[in-house]
Amino acid sequence: MKLPEEPGDFNPTAAGEYWINKRKIDHTDNTIRSNQKDLDPFLMWCNEHDINRVGDLTEWKIEQYEDYAHARDDWSAITIKNKLQTLKQFLRFLGEKGAFDGYLHPAVTVPDLDRSQEVNTEKWDKTDALPQIRFMRNSPKWYGTFEHAVTEIAWFTGRRVQAIAGLDLSDYTRDPDEEDPADGPYLDFKHRADEGTGLKNKLDSEDPVEISDDVADVLDHYIARERNDKRDENGREPLLTTRQGRASIGKIRGAIYLATQPCIRIACPHGENAKKCEYRKRDHASKCPSSRSPHRIRTGSIQWQLDQGIAPEDVSDRVDASVDTIRRHYDVPDDREKMENRRRKYTGVLEDSIDEADESTEQTQSEQGDDDSDASSDPSTTL
Incomplete structure (x- = not known):
């Protein structure tokens, strides 16, 4: 210039x-x-x-x-x-x-x-998120797919999409060895700006984030059956891949828009025919009024973690946000249930929250309906 x-x-x-x-x-x-x-x-x-x-x-x-x-x-x-x-x-x-x-x-x-x-009110609320995650865990068509793996990581860690895209296969640990202080599976987020996968707060963003065994099961399935064995342009082995190499932020966004559409689980809330709806295609999924962006998953995850009793200081480390931001934008208990939940603690509680989601919210489609509307059966949604 x-x-x-x-x-x-x-x-x-x-x-x-x-x-x-x-x-x-x-x-x-x-x-x-x-x-x-x-x-x-x-x-x-x-x-x-x-x-x-x-x-x-x-x-x-x-x-x-x-x-x-x-x-x-x-x-x-x-x-x-x-x-x-x-x-x-x-x-x-x-x-x-x-x-x-x-x-x-x-x-x-x-x-x-x-x-x-x-207060940030734009989020994938747990009343929508938990039934959707449980559905994917129980669906032969969705379980362990790219969309499912990405959604589990985004929801359970609350990390930004750029951090998720930067994960390598070696950043995932299922069974820590004796010298590892962790006692369960985790994802290790690392700042690698010189290799194109920097984190927002640079080295301050680096942290291992504990995940549950159920999330690890999903990742194991994805790695064994769905992941493309590819390296990126720097010779690294990404955790999340496409046929070309590391999955881009755009690919991950598209997967999340698809996975958060309620019509994979229930009838379309907008009265559309899922077989004909153009929003079921990856390139148009963001236009669906009910789909949610990675940012909305992050905000919903943060509120969910707080509601399950995790202290703002611990949530701060997990999601890479300052305690002040957590308290100002998310830590807003509004009823006795939330107040009581604050006394409970940590990763097992997060997993229990999914398992205990209200069954009445799961109005699953019939097997035929599932086949008709399943995004993974549409060739245009393949990543």
């Missing part, structure tokens, strides 16, 4: 591109995508208001943009906060480069939300 003679002459869009490129040096891909998504509306607003130089930005123009943000019906309070926080970072960067006469970022007023506004 050719830099202008003076930083204030930067076009806002070009300045945004320059800032994003600078941040790529020491920030993860997910953070960069979030920054870009949060900054884009401001850059579009500048274009629509004929602001062609960042040096022409003023406190009053920032005030006008804030009014625009707060007036949007499609932006929640937390969305507005995130976008204005990103704008503040962007303007601080430009100020440090001398784009303004002084600094402009203090003019951005980031909303101070109360806890109820910041």
Whole structure:
């Protein structure tokens, strides 16, 4: 990118591109995508208001943009906060480069939300998740498939999709040896940025995460019967593979969108014919109103783990999120059952929660219906 003679002459869009490129040096891909998504509306607003130089930005123009943000019906309070926080970072960067006469970022007023506004409610709730997982464990067609293995890992560990994609076969331990302090199966998440599988918080994200024997059984089945024996471009043996090598984040997302569709287990809640519905195909699965993204599995898993009595400090280690984030966004008990559950403890409890899921929620289809709607029988869903 050719830099202008003076930083204030930067076009806002070009300045945004320059800032994003600078941040790529020491920030993860997910953070960069979030920054870009949060900054884009401001850059579009500048274009629509004929602001062609960042040096022409003023406190009053920032005030006008804030009014625009707060007036949007499609932006929640937390969305507005995130976008204005990103704008503040962007303007601080430009100020440090001398784009303004002084600094402009203090003019951005980031909303101070109360806890109820910041709680993350976008999740795959356990009332949907647990019956779905139990169904896959009991389904000959789904058990141990790529979709099933990915969903079990995502739900039981609560880890981000990029961390799941970065797992190697050697990161899975079924039977720890005598020198291993673990007493059961686990997945060891490692930061390997130089080989294309970095973790969000780098070395701070590294941790072995205990899984149950039932989750391990699923992984054993997947490895023995479904996993492609492939290496990635760095010669590593990925745990999750396709015919080409390591399963990409996109492949894992598609698998999760398919596995969370309720119509693999019950009649379509939207009245569609599962045999004809285009959303049953991997490339369109995310369009299903009832499918859930990896992020929603993560948020649902965190709340589930807290509800089962695991302390926020322990959940923090398992899912790679700060205790403050856990307490602020997820640790919100709202009835006596949750309060009592907080006294219970750990991995066995998580597995018991799946086994004890209310049978009444499992309205399984007939064998014929299962054959008709099973995503794994559709060639277009093969990973």
